[in-house]
Amino acid sequence: MGYFSSLLVRVPKREAQDDKPERAAFTLFPRYHQSRTVGRVASDISDRFASTGDIGRKYLINHSAGSGKTLTICWLADRLHSLFKPGTAEKLVDMVFILTDRKSLDTNIRDDLENLTHLAAVVGLARKADDLPHFMAQRKSIIVTTQQKFAWVLDEIKSNPALKKLRVAFLIDEAHRSQEGKMGAAIRLPFRKADEPDADDAADDASDGQDEIAKIIREHDLNQMIVAFTATPAPVTVDLFGEAFDTYSEAEAIAEGYIVDVAASIISYKTLYNLHCPVVPKADEEKLYPAGVVAKALKNVAFQDDGLIQYKAEVMLRIFEADVMPLIAGRAKAMIVTSSRVAGLRYFEIIQEKLKERGAAYQALYAFSDFTHPKTNAAISEHAVNGLGDGELIEDRFEGDGYRLMIVANKFQTGFDQPLLAGMFLDKPVVDRNAVQTLSRLNRCHDEKEKVVVVDFTNNAKAILKAFNKYRKGTPFEPEEPAPAQCLKLHAEVLAAGVFTQKDAADMGQLLGVGTDAQVQFAVNALRIRFQASLADMEERKAFVYLLAKFAKSVHFLTCFFTFSTEIKELATFADYVGPQLIKTGSVSELMQLIRQTEVIKAAVDYVGVTTSGGPVKLKPGGGKKGEGPPPTKVSVQKMIADIQAKFPITDAEALFIKQVTEEKAADLSIRDTVTSNRADDIYLNGVYRGQVNGVIQTAYNDIGRYEELADIKYTDAGGIFDIMAVTVIKHHLSYLA
Template identity: 35%
Template structure:
């Protein structure tokens, strides 16, 4: 709406002339046009969706790209090397081109003494898909061969040679960047510009986390619990930068240019600058709000539908054990969401919605992504979708994306992305471009750095918040000539949660106040009070750690007795200590990038604490599994609860998170029956017989298919269909008795109503026979 003052479709009011006067006064003036011709206009190759060259075109900058590069160049030329610049540009705003233009412009800058301002421009990116895109963009800008050097993997020799030869632009991956740090440190007389694609501060401040080990959870609930929390891909790059800054304390021969769409608090403090109000903000801003208004990206919240899961729980035991109310309530709700029936029901909704509402969009090319909460969930979703697609003869396929190898405990089989898709996982992104591959099931993969304009709809079955929510949903915002809107169907979040996640990044992101360094000493004092180590332990560890020939086994010798003392603490004290230790390590790792600590003892303590944190044993903080064993689902329903546009109140201020108490209050324990009643009252509804029968049938199907003897009986090479049916009746009756506690109402209906029993038994036989004989069960 052009009349809405909150939407920037119009140019700012010009009280001294036309609102478009900036075009001829600023962009079209002689000096500006010559600058555009020299530094911005480029002839680039065009490619189709299969990567084949289709011709060439002239590339012009958008206004925000032109403005950003010029402001950065002007400030870099007017100020000494050693500055940090944060550029907050919305996803889909052409960031790769902006980085390319900036890199080439910086490579041509000279100071007043006619010396190059920067000896080399180092471009860092960690996302493999975007890394290829960024390298291609920079190479296409190359007018003279040899200006750009690309160093991949861990080729330290090639990097050293490129720096020694003062190559203009050097593109490195996160794997190569540790070598870049080492090489830069050896050249204090040289000046460098480091351009970081998607800057975010790491969660630990230490070196990047190693690759996640293969987990073998026994249930879907355990799969979600054990799934490691999301780590921004960008954090892997910044962890190395933070480590470097920690040892060098803001070197004066390096200027950092960090690009991000979603700056975190730490990122603002690390790369941002204070405004007149004392708040940290980006050097240059092109907001999501403005990008949507100018039609450079689509509004992913315009068509947003949330589903609330309604369910009832049935207690299976006669006695009434006591459990902590909050934890038991959360665990029981999780049980419902993770139940096999829930995945089946959600897959049915997804396929129905995609077939009827989505696949005909974007000229019949629309695709969708399904975001799951764990790798095991992704495996189950993929198998269920494949079965339903076959049964309904749908004209498309589903692919899956997850890392490593996953053991499905129910099937006792191991699954990989490549094995389930039928091609190597490095080909998944390209294979998803094929017209028959319409659905992509993901688990912590392709949720950032994935650019597919045909992606129209997202089905979310995972809790999302903050940066992760913005980055994940923003996969939909890429424009396409035939794409006019997007859709989100969310099974796990509500509209208010998503609004809170997007609000800080919708306009300008600010950080109100810096972190208080004195908090470090408060935490150290609290840790000392546990009395599981002495000052001599810390001193001995620090001396060994910083010794030129320090030995790992000596560090372990010092730490082992401390860990032993930790295990003798009361459970509540262990929790308190571990929480304070984690807060200390994270806070020191971050603050050391901002201020220079003169306290050598504190640095020794940090290394001691960091090592101790890794050595402490993990504790199983989940409730006993008997909470789940003592209940069963009565019925299950997913109902649409909110649909339409999610409205953003764009208050871009980020506050420092409130400190959580180190000593949690003891939790009230209540009977299991009371917890179940509370859940049913708050999340239940009036279920129809259809809902209950559907769940009962799904539950019985799983029990029957899991029966090894029944599966052998159903072998068509041994028994005819008629003989199988006779045997099935016995299996059916045995399973029905087992399910008496699940739903007495349906059990009684089958026993008392012969006509209903006959229909239900026929239905179950046909359902089981098709699955086992057809090989889909």
């Protein structure tokens, strides 16, 4: 009974304040999946300590967005804090660190921990720079800090003899955001063997064979345990933590009525635009930039256009007032996800004007990180734009009934908990885990919340639904053993290309440490000239730059599982710094000068239809005659490629990707179902639905990283390669029905 009473939380009554309604007092008790997780982790770590005398263990907790992960973390921290060595008064876990992001530290964690009133004396919320070292010196039992401080905490523990003796637990919120790239190295550091030589020492042993340079580290540091929570684990997270120790999937949460299904259907629009840059450089003066960077920058120009924002803002307000506002007994709120802070600011200003013209009884807020406006150089702050008081948080103001719309730019797409949120307008493409995390802001239950409304202006509905299907039943990835041979193989491939040498890497590493910016850039320019002389073909250059990036990423992930030679680490640093600058000769500022002179000369927002989890549903029937329809045309992928090659200059590599994606979509049963249902409606299949298949094909290209084609007008223009592929796919499915 004592254990269960410690989980019972009494949340006090909140009096009505301004436009925030009164909230009655209530009691919180863990749901089954929460108490199961807390109990299983506590039991497992106690058993480990009893048998081995240490708590070195990693746990991956895969719980759905909206399933109460923050509360689970708080209850687990409380439970670990209360564990003792059997038969003694000595604590099993001396310190528990809760690692979260900044906004959660200010809201979710703060609010939930404050409800655990019996922990008030042992919890430290590290808000200021000097709070963290102060709490560690005090030996606070539970310390809440940001994920960005994780590496510093580990360094302190490693260098402080007194701290090193302590048994420490780390509870990481939304682990997928911290496992990728260099930050993940901090999480892997505690699992290095204490007696394993560092890379510098291991270099001397290289003569014993490359397979002996490093050995996988599976023994945990004897004093540290790590529990990572996430709804959408990345492959790198699963490789690091192994199979999920506890899973509570989105499908389970929906079935139990704990969250709302936000991916039932999506209203889809397509934003169309034509760009023009009046500045045309001479051929010998033109700079080259990565195609993906240019495409994204140009898309931002279009999505920041006043005319487009005016139009889309009006569409959003009409849908909000007609379809969202009446939900949840007339109290529903909505979020507008914008492509940039500049675009978000214009949305806010325009929507404010429109609400004033309407005499609307509700207001909007704009959530963003402070920035300097690129055109006016004015400092734009969230507090000033929204008129927030000192210490007032925008999420607290949004709780008021008078605020119904929240415009966001790279904020609140994860971790935001507002049960009255029932509508979302996407003016920014979201894919894979980001799509699931963003739309899951809508899944919080409310007594009167029966449905949600999602409107997408990026023609990305199919990709969003694909992402939800991918993660709906838990992680789709299997853990794999990290392989040190991959780094060694890539290292050999880079040097075998004959473009750069190991000495180049060593010299650059030394220069980065002691040289000036001018000296470093002079060296990079010399390396770029040599790179271009060695590889004349543009495709070969791209392949080599990709090889460098792949090598650097591989080393960043594996370096704390294995010890590598100095040569490996030097070349990885070299690849990380020099690689991105080899093809690009213009600076970002030069690129932005051109981008800012680019203007939208034609734009429109085109209604596509509603996409459901069962496939696209046509709302407006076409005007063609019903019946059996025209006889299907026999098509082949090879003939399509021949037609494309006759019309457009494409490489053999491009032809292979065209064939791969076309064959993949020609076998897609959801496309076949739609074609079957509408086989007699030629106008629909060759009009609206051809555009949808075009979008599906572009999503496939995005998924396989073929960003250059996505920025190439011969692919994207009407009648271009993507259109030809879409027509071929539809004809293939029609011929299948013959």
